[in-house]
Amino acid sequence: MQADLLAALNEERRARRAVIRIVDLDSGAERLVREADDLGRDPLEVDLAARFRSGKSGTVETEDGARLFLNVHVPPPRIVAIGAVHITQALAPMAAIAGFDLVVVDPRTAFATPERFPDARLLAEWPDTVMEELAFDAYTALVAVTHDPKIDDTPLIAALNKGCFYVGALGSRKTHAKRVERLTEAGLDEETIARIKAPIGLDIGAASPAEIAVSILAQIIESLRRKPEAPA
Incomplete structure (x- = not known):
């Protein structure tokens, strides 16, 4: 060569x-x-x-x-999960099987413990303090599942600005409407905010945390493998 x-x-x-x-x-x-x-x-x-x-x-x-x-x-795809919740616990082993590296970020040390996430990289920090370490890029998927705007909003904004191939956020349509208001006030335009998958995950009727994790992972894979075609 x-x-x-x-x-x-x-x-x-x-x-x-x-x-x-x-x-x-x-x-x-x-x-x-x-x-x-x-x-x-x-x-x-x-x-x-x-x-x-x-x-x-x-x-x-x-x-x-x-x-x-x-x-x-092609860079190995990564998932950054904001929130060490039950959904993320179920997502962790599934993501590993599917070939994704997983990073879990949550400042709530009662949730972000090695016992709950023995095989994932765990950052028990506020997302805004580890943003440089997370290094969002086009082969990163962002999953925001804390339901707490003080934790979720900063990485959501960063992931959208950095062009992450997938950005998803947990919450009802009402919750997301309030999120849209906050992100608009933060300076993001309508087209950028519309990239957020919310409610998060494919619509498969998921009910339990494990089922929601399946729907999220499926949507991540779909976003990775079915990138939009370039316009003619």
Whole structure:
């Protein structure tokens, strides 16, 4: 691999940005395509978009017969859960099985204990004090489930501003209407606020904390794997 391409690839990976290395299997020519690039200008637009969504490498053949290997480098997806509640307890093992790293944040030390979350990274801190450590990005899902605006609102705003691929918040429609008012007062526009999944989770009739956790994880996976297509 060319030294300059390797350096560029490593830089993208360190920054948790998705990138695909394209190698011509016949000529050995290679190039990098970043997910943030304008894929509409690339002859491999459809294949690249599909690979970025799936995260899987593979070989494609162009119309002129060239055989290309698309080596996909996608950051491991993460879930940041604000609230060490029963829903999060159920979500933790499910997220691990599905391949997500999980961080649980809650300043309430009676809830945020290693005994309740033995296998998750646990931060018993106010979210605004660990925001830099959380490092929200396009491969982070934010799940806000404390029902307490003093805890939930700051990470919700940060996740929306940082472009997290999923932002969900627990609460009824009435609760969310009040949340919308607060976030509007905080300076967020209507389109940005509309990205919040609220009520949180897919509508599967979930009742128990475990069922709600299933609906949340399913919605996170849907958001990750079914990213909106770029406009034509």
